[in-house]
Amino acid sequence: MEPLDGNVAGGMxxxxxxxxxxxARGRCDGCGAEAFLAxxxxxxxxxxxxxxxxxxxxxxxxxxxxxxxxxxxxxxLTWLELRA
Amino acid sequence: xVVSRGFRGxxxxxxxxRVPPGQYLTDDFPVLSAGPTPQTSLDEWSFTIGGExxxxxxxxxxxxxxxxxxTVTVDIHxxxxxxxxxxxxxxxxxxxxxxxxxxxxxxxxxxxEGGYTTNxxxxxxxxxxxxxxFGYEREPLDAEHGGPARLxxxxxxxxxxxxWVRGLALRNEDEPxxxxxxxxxxxxxxxxxxxxxxx
Amino acid sequence: xxxxxxxxxxxxxAPLAWRVATVAGVREETPRVRTLVLExxxxxxxxxxxxxxxxxxxxxxxxxxxxxxxASGPGDGLELTVELVENGEVSPYLVEELVTGDVFEIRxxxxxxxxxxPEEGGPLLLVGGGSGVVPLRAMLRTRPTGVPARLVYSAxxxxxxxxxxxxxxxGSDVVxxxxxxxxxxxxxxxxxxDLLREVGFGPDDEPRIFVCGPTSFVGAVASALVDLGHxxxxxxxxxxxxxxx
Numbered sequence: 001m002e003p004l005d006g007n008v009a010g011g012m013x014x015x016x017x018x019x020x021x022x023x024a025r026g027r028c029d030g031c032g033a034e035a036f037l038a039x040x041x042x043x044x045x046x047x048x049x050x051x052x053x054x055x056x057x058x059x060x061x062x063x064x065x066x067x068x069x070x071x072x073x074x075x076x077l078t079w080l081e082l083r084a
Numbered sequence: 085x086v087v088s089r090g091f092r093g094x095x096x097x098x099x100x101x102r103v104p105p106g107q108y109l110t111d112d113f114p115v116l117s118a119g120p121t122p123q124t125s126l127d128e129w130s131f132t133i134g135g136e137x138x139x140x141x142x143x144x145x146x147x148x149x150x151x152x153x154x155t156v157t158v159d160i161h162x163x164x165x166x167x168x169x170x171x172x173x174x175x176x177x178x179x180x181x182x183x184x185x186x187x188x189x190x191x192x193x194x195x196x197e198g199g200y201t202t203n204x205x206x207x208x209x210x211x212x213x214x215x216x217x218f219g220y221e222r223e224p225l226d227a228e229h230g231g232p233a234r235l236x237x238x239x240x241x242x243x244x245x246x247x248w249v250r251g252l253a254l255r256n257e258d259e260p261x262x263x264x265x266x267x268x269x270x271x272x273x274x275x276x277x278x279x280x281x282x283x
Numbered sequence: 284x285x286x287x288x289x290x291x292x293x294x295x296x297a298p299l300a301w302r303v304a305t306v307a308g309v310r311e312e313t314p315r316v317r318t319l320v321l322e323x324x325x326x327x328x329x330x331x332x333x334x335x336x337x338x339x340x341x342x343x344x345x346x347x348x349x350x351x352x353x354a355s356g357p358g359d360g361l362e363l364t365v366e367l368v369e370n371g372e373v374s375p376y377l378v379e380e381l382v383t384g385d386v387f388e389i390r391x392x393x394x395x396x397x398x399x400x401p402e403e404g405g406p407l408l409l410v411g412g413g414s415g416v417v418p419l420r421a422m423l424r425t426r427p428t429g430v431p432a433r434l435v436y437s438a439x440x441x442x443x444x445x446x447x448x449x450x451x452x453x454g455s456d457v458v459x460x461x462x463x464x465x466x467x468x469x470x471x472x473x474x475x476x477d478l479l480r481e482v483g484f485g486p487d488d489e490p491r492i493f494v495c496g497p498t499s500f501v502g503a504v505a506s507a508l509v510d511l512g513h514x515x516x517x518x519x520x521x522x523x524x525x526x527x528x
Contacts, residue, residue: 002498003120005522008350010393011336014299020395023292038396038519044526046118047163047243047263057120064267066280071267082293085340086303088387090380093345094372108345 006040009049012063013037016072019082027078030058037061037080095166102159104274107167114166115228118262122197122227122248129232131216132251133181136189141181145232149218151176156215158238160245161274173236174219178209178252181216189254193261194235197248202261203270204237204244206254213239216249241272241279292395301338302326304361304389306381312445315367316414317378318354323389326361329353331422332398332493332521335363335391339373349373349526352417352495353392356424364445366414368525397493397521405430405491408484410474410504412437412496415523419495420446423453432456433483437474437500439463458482474500476507486512495521 010022022038033055040051040060048064053076060076074080095108103109126145134140143151153176161167192209195201208214217236218225225231230247237244243263264270269278277283308320334352355362367378399407399422407430409419416436426432434457438444441461450457460470460478472478484490492513494504501520508518 002522002524004498004524004526005501005520007334007394007397007521008526010334010395011299011350011390014390014393018295018298019293020393021293023395036396038394038521041120043118045114045116047116047268048118048266050118052119059119062266064263064280066267067283069267069280071281073266085344086386086388087342088339088376089385091339091341091347091376091387093339093341093347095345097343097345108343 003041003043003052005054006036006038006042006051008044009042009051009063010038012044012049012065015065016063016070021080021082025081026060028053028056028058028060029076029078031056032078098167102169103167104161105277106165107161107274108165110166110168112166113168113171113229114162114164116162116164117228117247118200119198124197124227124232124248126232130250131181131233133185133254134251135193135253135255136187137254138186141185143181148176148216148233151180153218154215155219156236158236160238160242163241163243163268163272163274163279167274172221173215173217174222175215175217175233175236177212178214178216178235179212181252182210185254187254189256191255191258193253193255193259194244194246194249195251195253196246197250200246200248200262202235202244202246203255203259203264204240205258205271208240209235209237209252213237239273241269241274243268244272294395299390299393301388301390303386304337306383306385308383309381312364313443315378315443316364316445317367318362318364319377319381321361321363321389323361327392328357329361329392330394330398330400331357331425332418333392333394334418335361335389335393337363337373338388338390339376340388347373350393352521353421354417356421359424364414364417371525397495397519399425399491399493401425401427401430403491405432406484406488407432408490408492409434410437410479410483410492410494410496410508411435412474412500412504413439413443413523414445415494415496415500415521416445417495418521419493420449422493431484433458435460435474435479435482437462437496441466441469474504474507476510479504479507480511483511486514490517492518493521494518496523498522498524 043050051061062073064071098109215236218233235246304321310318354364368374
């Protein structure tokens with residue numbers, strides 16, 4: 001099953017960001033590649049959302065929702081450019 | 085709750101008592117992945133038991149398959165709310181692999197091809213509670229379901245049954261694995277609905 | 284990007300709430316594809332290329348969520364075009380069961396990357412595979428007459444071509460290629476560098492490029508475009524596919 005891209009995570013990420021964060025550029029902490037989050041490989045069928053670098057497959061961002069709580073992990077991103 | 089007339093999903097409620105709270109019964113076997121499916125050649129595959137042990141152990145695929153295995157039928161429960169009853173697996177009991185291993189460790193981390201990890205108490209993978217499974221419904225385990233081999237620990241939520249397992253590292257401390265670090269429960273008992281961190 | 288749009292990529296957005304969508308009408312596009320005409324109280328104007336998330340709840344509380352691109356142009360109401368996925372959980376319900384008056388939950392519009400606003404200008408090179416044509420058609424619908432556009436659309440057979448009449452009216456701006464059959468007057472074969480070089484805008488035209496469809500289609504087309512000399516930063520992609528969620 002081929003992964004989709006970060007576009008599909010847009011709605012989920014709007015639960016935690018007040019911006020359209022899939023349109024933000026990020027830098028992969030694993031390999032240094034820079035890309036829009038929309039271009040990351042998205043695994044949405046998991047127990048949570050995992051966005052992986054399209055160049056090296058490192059996990060950039062992980063989002064788990066359940067029970068009214070949301071956990072966001074972004075340690076795979078060196079930075080996210082939050083102002084265009 | 086906005087109900088959509090006539091919509092029936094893949095899951096259904098079940099009152100038989102075999103389905104833990106909050107779960108839906110399914111006949112499918114959904115594929116859930118946190119990353120790409122590794123394509124492993126059996127020539128390169130190995131399984132290791134290491135960490136806080138007197139002597140690490142290692143098996144190649146051929147050595148592994150020569151170890152006595154068994155067929156078990158178990159119910160499985162995924163934290164994403166689907167449960168599947170009476171699934172049949174062929175695998176090697178973790179007890180068999182740990183036979184003769186000396187350790188005072190009480191915790192285990194399962195590590196996998198692709199980097200996935202999950203943590204369990206050692207007692208939850210022993211005493212007949214866990215297997216390294218290589219067959220599902222009398223066929224070799226598909227890569228998308230964790231083949232060549234996955235951990236099988238049916239009494240806990242299925243994210244603990246780590247796909248593409250390559251070994252167990254025994255530890256003195258409980259070390260949260262991939263999902264446990266990102267919000268899932270350290271232990272994961274479906275009967276107490278321990279889905280998320282702190283539940 | 285040149286010609287900064289009034290709306291930026293990262294436009295601060297109002298929190299996305301789930302709202303109720305009521306089906307106001309349905310339209311069969313092809314044997315396996317249907318357009319849903321929806322009414323949502325207070326639906327804001329969307330941008331071409333954006334999508335929505337929908338959520339279906341069964342009587343026993345079971346829920347399934349999916350995402351669908353908005354098919355209608357900005358300002359033209361809210362329409363979604365859904366393709367029936369074999370053994371799907373949600374699409375059979377939307378394509379075969381749903382009737383006027385039915386309801387489900389919806390949130391959106393979503394997206395700030397795979398969007399095109401007319402103020403950005405063109406030319407526009409749009410490449411779609413299968414139901415990937417849906418957001419591209421929304422872009423064509425919002426395009427003012429002064430902006431040149433080309434759509435390259437790959438479908439399996441002629442019967443699967445969505446919006447066929449509308450696209451045929453666009454004449455040579457639209458090139459349909461069929462991958463599983465040969466038909467008089469229609470091209471055959473996959474979308475590759477040769478076809479794109481022949482019918483698409485070249486790098487010197489500096490087109491804005493949008494590619495949408497199944498993951499393997501998008502990967503192959505994006506590579507072909509870069510091989511033809513288009514800068515990767517001018518190629519925007521959106522991958523479709525079945526999801527279990």
